Amino acid sequence: MTRAKLDFVSNSSFTSSQKTELLKVDNKDLSFNLMYWELCAGGSTSREILVYGKAHHEFTYPDNEGWHKGTVPTVFSVLPVLRIKDRRPSSPFQDKELVLAEAIIIDTFLAGRFGLLGDNEWESIAIKTFHSSIHYLRERCFSFVLMVPVELRKKAREDFLDGFMKKFCEDHEYHLKANGSNGHYVGNKLSLADIHLSNVIHFFSMAPWGKMALDRFKQYESLWKVNETVEKVPEIAEWRQSALFKGLEECTVGFYSANGAPEDQPES
Template identity: 85%
Template sequence: MTRAKLDFVSNSSFPSSHKVELLKVDNKDLSFTLTYWELCAAGSTSREILVYGKAHYEFTYPDNEGWAKGTIPTVFSVLPVLKIKDRRPSSTFQGKELVLAEASVIDTFLAGRFGLLGENEWESLAIKTFYSNIHYLRERYFSSVIIVPPELRKKAREDYLNGSLTKFCEDHEYHLKANGSNGHYVGNKLSLADIHLSNVIHFFATVPLGKMALDRFKQYESLWKVKETVEKVPEIAEWRQSATFKGLEEATLGFYVNMAGPEDQSEA
């Protein structure tokens, strides 16, 4: 099946030079539309950055029928996709939209737009480094635990818990202590890395590794403090109590529990 495609590269109607100019427009004059599945997971961090930044945003979700038919356009046949438009009525960009794809690109782009990449180039690099390592903790879960035969999932889960997850916690606890165990990865300010860690920990609360993963995270005080610090940010706290977020959370629980082996059902 050939899936409908979104324009990504320059073309005659909206060349790169114009896209660069659109990126110079103030956040308050832009609208952001993020399309991702009606789940938490890979779309969560971008959603929370938009919420935190008080952006003009819309969260949309593909319908299963349209997705199955290939009529929902994407860049690489996967989600999320972010569309950016100029909201100003008299804008020279009226009717144009800038498209971004890939969760990590969208996350870091939005983090830069909304002041979540530190105070200087070095802090930005450090935050992106932590973010990347956090991001792949979740990806390794899929490859190591979920995408294995059901009869092997229990052992795979235990190996992941005592291997990749524990090593991750040890490494990050070390660096968080070096930053003063203050609830942030870099300096004393909320960053992309902080929000992403909080989201990834929440993700583990909705999958068949469940309670054991959370118990392991809790053993590392500095790491757990980052999660708690993010949860106290007013915009994020309000979002996580919203009916929309609760719906995403319930949908995620329902989706991933179907990937658990029978012995995992009580822990999902």
């Protein structure tokens, strides 16, 4: 099946220089449409950056029937996809939109737009490095634990929690202590890395084995403090209490239940 595609490469109708000019437009004059699944997973951090930045945004979800027929347009046949338009009535970019793909790129792009990449170039590099490491913790959960035959999931989950996740926590605890155990990865202000860690911890909490995962995270005081710090950010705290977010949580729990080991399923 060939999936419908969104234009990504610059061309004569919307050149790279024109796209660069659109990127210079102030945040308040842009609208952001983020399409991702009805889950708290790969699109969650970008959602929270848009909420935190008080951006003019819309969260949309693919039509399942259209997705299976290939009529939902994407860049690489995966989600998330971010579409950006100029909201100004007199905009020189009428009927034009920027399209971004890949969760890591969208996260870091939005973090730069909304002041979450530190105060200088080195801090930006450090934050992006931590973000990448955190991102792959979740991705390895998918590949190591969820996307394996049912009969292997229990052992895969145990190996993941006591192996890869343990090493991840030890490594990140070391670097967080080096930053003063102040609830942030870099410096003393909120960053992309902080928000991303909290999102991934929350994602694990919704697994059938979520309590085991949280117990392991909580063993590392500096790491857990980052999560607690993010949860207190007013915009994020309000978002996570919203009806929309609760609906995403419910869908995520359902996804996990369908992909857990039989012994992880709740008793009926």
